[in-house]
Amino acid sequence: MGYETDLQLFIDGAWKSGEGRDAHDVVNPVTADAIAQVPYATKADLEEALAAADRAWPEWSATDVEKRGAILRKAAAIMRERIDLIAATLTQEQGKILAEAKAEVLGSAQLFDWYAEEIKRDYGRTLVRPAGQLSRVIKQPVGPVATFTPWNFPIYLLAKKVAAALAAGCPVISRPPHETPGCATEMFRCLADAGIPKGVAQLVHGEANFISSTLIASRTIRKVSFTGSTNVGKHLMKLCADSMTRVTMELGGHAPVLIFDDCDLEKTLDMVVPQKFRNAGQVCVSPTRFYVQNGIYDAFLKGFTERTAKVKIGNGLEGDTRMGPLANARRPDAVGKLIEDATAKGARLLAGGERGEGGFFFQPTLLADVPNEAEIMNEEPFGPVAVSRPFDSFDEVIEQANRLPYGLAAFAFTENGRRANLIGDLVESGMVGINTFAISVADAPFGGVKDSGFGSEGGKEGLESYQVVKAIHQA
Numbered sequence: 001m002g003y004e005t006d007l008q009l010f011i012d013g014a015w016k017s018g019e020g021r022d023a024h025d026v027v028n029p030v031t032a033d034a035i036a037q038v039p040y041a042t043k044a045d046l047e048e049a050l051a052a053a054d055r056a057w058p059e060w061s062a063t064d065v066e067k068r069g070a071i072l073r074k075a076a077a078i079m080r081e082r083i084d085l086i087a088a089t090l091t092q093e094q095g096k097i098l099a100e101a102k103a104e105v106l107g108s109a110q111l112f113d114w115y116a117e118e119i120k121r122d123y124g125r126t127l128v129r130p131a132g133q134l135s136r137v138i139k140q141p142v143g144p145v146a147t148f149t150p151w152n153f154p155i156y157l158l159a160k161k162v163a164a165a166l167a168a169g170c171p172v173i174s175r176p177p178h179e180t181p182g183c184a185t186e187m188f189r190c191l192a193d194a195g196i197p198k199g200v201a202q203l204v205h206g207e208a209n210f211i212s213s214t215l216i217a218s219r220t221i222r223k224v225s226f227t228g229s230t231n232v233g234k235h236l237m238k239l240c241a242d243s244m245t246r247v248t249m250e251l252g253g254h255a256p257v258l259i260f261d262d263c264d265l266e267k268t269l270d271m272v273v274p275q276k277f278r279n280a281g282q283v284c285v286s287p288t289r290f291y292v293q294n295g296i297y298d299a300f301l302k303g304f305t306e307r308t309a310k311v312k313i314g315n316g317l318e319g320d321t322r323m324g325p326l327a328n329a330r331r332p333d334a335v336g337k338l339i340e341d342a343t344a345k346g347a348r349l350l351a352g353g354e355r356g357e358g359g360f361f362f363q364p365t366l367l368a369d370v371p372n373e374a375e376i377m378n379e380e381p382f383g384p385v386a387v388s389r390p391f392d393s394f395d396e397v398i399e400q401a402n403r404l405p406y407g408l409a410a411f412a413f414t415e416n417g418r419r420a421n422l423i424g425d426l427v428e429s430g431m432v433g434i435n436t437f438a439i440s441v442a443d444a445p446f447g448g449v450k451d452s453g454f455g456s457e458g459g460k461e462g463l464e465s466y467q468v469v470k471a472i473h474q475a
């Protein structure tokens with residue numbers, strides 16, 4: 001299967017490429033070979049996109065919600081029709097297996113459908129006042145939005161931002177990651193073919209710093225939504241401070257998984273091992289720190305190791321592959337260094353630990369008895385590595401779960417209802433999954449606390465993040 005996406009920018013309703021723009025390689029992580037070239041936006045392109053968004057805003061924000069919703073629903077339908085093409089592009093650019101790529105396309109289409117409906121039920125309120133007086137609170141679209149998304153879920157994370165912003169009545173200018181430009185191009189093609197008006201949805205490929213600093217410095221952009229690392233998030237927040245631009249920051253995580261001795265261990269292992277190696281561990285809510293109650297720790301390690309040996313790595317386009325390569329050349333080196341550091345500090349390597357053959361492959365890895373001083377216990381591994389430690393008491397494991405500055409997702413496996421409730425209340429994170437990993441869903445807020453950022457995507461909170469409120473008082 002070849003790479004079929006025609007990589008272009010989409011500005012003011014027109015597809016653009018060539019015309020003197022620099023072209024950069026898109027690399028297949030299975031082979032490390034270039035498979036396409038993507039045109040990079042120029043300063044003139046960004047200025048054109050900003051001017052177009054500025055022009056499009058008044059009309060789009062005033063467009064009837066039924067009409068906005070109909071365009072979003074049509075884009076979702078086209079996305080589903082084109083699932084084979086979009087998923088193949090995703091797998092070839094990013095490495096995840098085709099089944100995961102297809103699930104990502106379907107999840108993205110669902111976000112468009114969900115926000116198309118949610119905006120219809122987005123109400124303001126009136127306040128209690130004496131007869132003849134009126135005080136009301138209304139919500140209005142914040143204005144043109146700049147989105148910056150990462151390569152690990154290049155369609156889904158883009159859809160989370162774009163679907164909510166468009167539903168709320170905001171035009172968007174999106175900068176996708178340079179690793180996965182084709183997924184974003186295909187998504188915007190669905191919007192274009194669904195009839196999105198000129199200037200409402202715009203896509204600019206290119207150099208991250210140049211695009212973010214140019215867009216944020218413009219008074220046109222009223223909101224920035226970023227998903228990526230905590231360091232880049234802090235940098236963008238500083239840029240936004242100068243123009244008082246609102247931000248949503250969905251940043252890194254280091255999810256603890258609390259496994260208690262009353263869980264069904266075999267069932268738990270059947271869930272946690274595939275979840276750990278989904279997308280080769282490059283997931284901001286990936287289960288990472290496994291804290292296992294002492295009585296079942298050895299059985300957990302044995303079961304985890306046996307299941308890990310069966311995870312077949314290879315080209316994600318091939319049917320029996322269970323885990324593809326990492327997405328870019330940076331990741332295998334970074335993951336390898338973290339493992340070396342952990343074993344030097346006393347961790348036991350029970351599975352994997354090495355790069356795979358060719359491309360950017362890395363073996364599924366399990367580390368046991370990892371001390372808190374190891375870098376991997378403090379820094380997001382963002383790769384196929386599970387780290388584990390035993391624990392004795394409830395208080396001890398809650399303290400361990402909360403010891404990092406991150407707070408995105410946390411998971412627990414237990415059959416004890418009271419303990420489950422307490423975990424939900426006490427763990428410092430934006431999302432908690434108890435006996436489940438299904439925490440990224442269209443109708444619930446998704447976002448972090450502490451260094452994992454702030455603001456929510458998904459649910460009605462996701463819509464509100466593209467709105468401002470106004471109180472209107474009439475005597």
Ligand code: NAD
Nearest residue numbers: 148149150151177208209212228229232251252284380382
């Ligand atoms: P990075 O921090 O360099 O980049 C993260 C994303 O932000 C990329 O898509 C990148 O293109 C973009 N970016 C970088 N600089 C930018 C700028 N100045 N303006 C706008 N966008 C910018 O990280 P990376 O090397 O791609 O990944 C490394 C780490 O990032 C991972 O280990 C992980 O901790 C984190 N990460 C988190 C998520 C998430 O979903 N929260 C996703 C991807 C990466």
